[in-house]
Amino acid sequence: MRTELNQGLIDFLKSSPTPFHATRSLAQRLEAAGYQRLDERETWRSESGGRFYITRNDSSIIAVKLGKRPLADSGMRLVGAHTDSPCLRVKPHPELHQQGFWQLGVEVYGGALLAPWFDRDLSLAGRVTYRAAGKVESQLIDFKRPVAVIPNLAIHLNRDANKGWEINPQLELPPILAQLAAGEQREFRDLLAEQLSREHGITADAVLDYELSFYDTQSAAVIGLEDDFLSGARLDNLLSCYAGLQALLDSSNEESCVLVCTDHEEVGSRSACGADGPMLEQVLQRLMPAGDAYVRSIQRSLMVSADNAHGLHPNYLDKHDGNHGPLLNGGPVIKINSNQRYATNSETAGFFRHLCLTEEVPVQSFVTRSDMGCGSTIGPISASHLGIRTVDIGVPTFAMHSIRELAGSHDLAHLVKVLTAFYGCAELI
Structure with missing residues (x-):
């Protein structure tokens, strides 16, 4: 049992x-x-x-x-x-384009421990509200595969990292989704429209809004030398x-x-x-x-x-x-x-x-x-x-x-x- x-x-x-x-x-x-x-x-x-x-x-x-x-x-x-x-929720206008990297601004939901979010293979899921054929509809989406990461700063550039430091959610938590060509920019709502089509076969006239969260793609597991623990x-x-x-x-x-x-x-x-x-x-x-x-x-x-x-x-x-x-x-x-x-x-x-x-x-x-x-x-x-x-x-x-x-x-x-x-x-x- x-x-x-x-x-x-x-x-x-x-x-x-x-x-x-x-x-x-x-x-x-x-x-x-x-x-x-x-x-x-x-x-x-x-x-x-x-x-x-x-x-x-x-x-x-x-x-x-x-x-x-x-x-x-x-x-x-x-x-x-x-x-x-607790998790990281995508902001309404999240696009950040810095030094050729495409990132998304996030808001911390709940009392999250922030340090463990670094260096994880992150995916994205939640609810998207869209317009199709003149009707407003909502659908759940889940990218499932890793699509983002929040890389840590190397210890050589942050010598006090192991002494503890205050994480700034605005500056340090935006996940990286892609590296773009010079001058290229991407729209997050276009990505969501593509996911609606890929996952559900929905052709959206417009993505109106969303409630989306990043999550760790690593599966939960029974672990320990004697299988004593459940991690997830x-x-x-x-x-x-x-x-x-x-x-x-x-x-x-x-x-x-x-x-x-x-x-x-x-x-x-x-x-x-x-x-x-x-x-x-x-x-x-x-x-x-x-x-x-x-x-x-x-x-x-x-x-x-x-x-x-x-x-x-x-x-x-x-x-x-x-x-x-x-x-x-x-x-x-x-x-x-x-x-x-x-x-x-x-x-x-x-x-x-x-x-x-x-x-x-x-x-x-x-x-x-x-x-x-x-x-x-x-x-x-x-x-x-x-x-x-x-x-x-x-x-x-x-x-x-x-x-x-x-x-x-x-x-x-x-x-x-x-x-x-x-x-x-x-x-x-």
Whole structure:
């Protein structure tokens, strides 16, 4: 099971270089399992046993499996994650022509570790909006092959490089796409029109706009002398999206279950399709009974907010509280913060720990050092919007927000096992 799950995640990561592609990949897997797509602009008809999903902005997705019991009596079991990861986004007018090199201006999306982006074989993917035959359409593209690189400056020209230096995103991050003849210049939108034709057979009258990101073409892999680790891009947080999907598909049909994978978490979630927007609440209001029964349903529900945790790094032990350093391959981590950066409380943590003990899944705890700041997740956001009980958990990882992150090769299976049990749990707290 572990090997199969890890390979499934590697395949999912490869097909999901952007939130748009991740959402499409999740939708394809749901449809293959019999889930029906619902359009938010149309009237919905939902009934016991129904399986369906909703997307918004092509980058967020909610999948729902309605159980047999009335929602006001049983509530829902929700797993939440996010589809976005820190990256380099292409600017609207990105063309840079310097000394015969064609480069693109980029904007840093989210809290990215910038140094690892140098000297990587980069490709480009995302969504392009274009006009064809008088109609405005959008399409996903993925160049797949390496088309760009951000070369480092040689150590001979930057003697202080190994002492650390502040990277200037405006000046030092524009990737190089090509070397041009003297006086030659290229238009980025022409390149996108060519890609639309090559990848989809689309003849665009004009490329109107785009949301495109660079990504590392190196595939994720199981590594280590004893295959202990899983290395790859976008583990934060596509690992949780994939684990939630597998758990949903593997769970029984008795209980009502929801998988929520939203965009824009890395930049605060404040968007129409982010966790701090109305998407989840609007979907639940359309599916659940109204009025008093809706509140009863919410109060009988529980959300597991799944987002990666900081594993105890052997080279940086002083960055952790001595009693709360989660180990890779030590099982999922319950994340706790007294200032509500995580939504966990003693009851929700106790319930999740009980599930892990019942399923014989190892479980750990994380609290950040008292003299350090703490990140956050969609957990507190969803809890405050819905009034739903929530526990924040995640798989321990190294190098979070790097272009390549590291997790334990056993932990995906641990997470899928406990989330599957959660989806099938007849009694919540």
